[in-house]
Amino acid sequence: MSKALNHLCKTLKLSVNEIDYIEDKQFPLKVPQDFLEQITAGDLNDPLLKQVLPIKAEQAVSDGFSKDPVGDLLKNPSPALIHKYHGRVLLIASPKCDIHCRYCFRRHFPYQEQTNQRHWQQAIKAIAQDSSIHEVILSGGDPMSLNESILLGLIKDIEKIQHIKTLRIHSRTPIVVPSKAPQDALLDWAKHSRLNKVMVVHCNHKNELSDKTANLLEKYRKNGFQLLNQSVLLKDINDTSEILVALSHALFELGVLPYYLHQLDKVQGAQHFEVTDTKALELMKQIRQQLPGYLVPTLVREIAGQPNKTPL
């Protein structure tokens, strides 16, 4: 039994024999302690546990599911840079995450080939030469899993490019491992920066929101970050209107506005998380009846080759 599985079973009082577990060497079980503490012990159906536990269903092969479902590798003008959308680019800042979400659309992405600091310099050069770009999105992996001073160095290089107006950070770190998220130096920079600052966190269920996360998000918000959330619609995890409504309210309590609800990207190994479009649309109808408009996320799908996310 792997060390990570042993620790998970021990902490959650589960027996390995109860779990339909598979060993996945390329994208192994990885759960940070903060997230583990949000899981209910002894409950195999816990909605957080299901997001991180590698199970045999991942080995199924289904039509339409592939290793690069959103076409990232097709839109790669220089290593570490993905230029799919008008006016903004995505810079892959870190090859790793502190958690492995089993539905991750980049679980097969060749990060090691795509990201290192030499590649960043090439990316920064390419951004500086294209004045049509006004927003840089730091993504990954998870950019906030970087050492704070390295992350800050990258951000300051971006800030020097005068046509860049907005820095956006996409991160699940503040939700799943708030105790390791960058704080002091990032907050100090944010207070004085000329850039618009947006942080898009990734939370799928209100049980993921701990007190540690609440405290951290408050600091980011008070220091100038606009906070948004994106979720992925996941079968048997958050596919009821009650769960989605509760999530929107819980996020708003923490100063975070719901932004996107993603239909699952059809990545190989994640078939068992898929919710049909019919059901997704019905859920949207139900939550619109229960929430003010500003708490209703936009239901979207990313389609390879399209210049924007496609609302359903």
Ligand code: SF4
């Ligand atoms: S945090 Fe995001 S990038 Fe990292 S494994 Fe989860 S979904 Fe994928």
